[in-house]
Amino acid sequence: MSRYRERMATVLSAEQLSTALADLPGWSGGTDGISRTITAASFPAGISLVTAVADAAETMNHHPDIDIRWTDVTFRLSTHSEGGVTEHDLALAARINELADLATR
Numbered sequence: 582m583s584r585y586r587e588r589m590a591t592v593l594s595a596e597q598l599s600t601a602l603a604d605l606p607g608w609s610g611g612t613d614g615i616s617r618t619i620t621a622a623s624f625p626a627g628i629s630l631v632t633a634v635a636d637a638a639e640t641m642n643h644h645p646d647i648d649i650r651w652t653d654v655t656f657r658l659s660t661h662s663e664g665g666v667t668e669h670d671l672a673l674a675a676r677i678n679e680l681a682d683l684a685t686r
């Protein structure tokens with residue numbers, strides 16, 4: 582089986598997504614995409630968070646859309662190839678939450 586097929590994931594239903602979001606503090610959205618805005622302790626702390634998320638995204642081969650406004654950093658996740666939210670987005674959201682805990686304390 583090719584690497585591509587191993588990475589295939591199906592788009593979550595609205596019910597699957599709302600169940601998953603209950604375990605992802607700060608994340609909201611719909612089946613087309615989810616987002617979380619994190620207010621960092623400072624602008625450099627926000628940039629450090631973005632760098633840490635970039636490293637995680639490379640490792641996971643799954644990449645967020647990122648908006649930086651002073652200390653507010655918004656991450657938006659969807660699986661472009663599938664046109665919706667998949668388990669890959671949930672995994673990256675959980676990793677971003679771990680990294681955000683470090684950036685905001």
Ligand SMILES: C[C@H](O)[C@H](O)[C@H]1CNC2=NC(N)=NC(=O)C2=N1
Binds near residue numbers: 644645659660
């Ligand atoms: C070929 C490679 O697997 C794809 O381009 C990956 C890279 N990162 C990605 N990130 C996101 N968010 N969605 C994708 O569909 C996606 N595809």
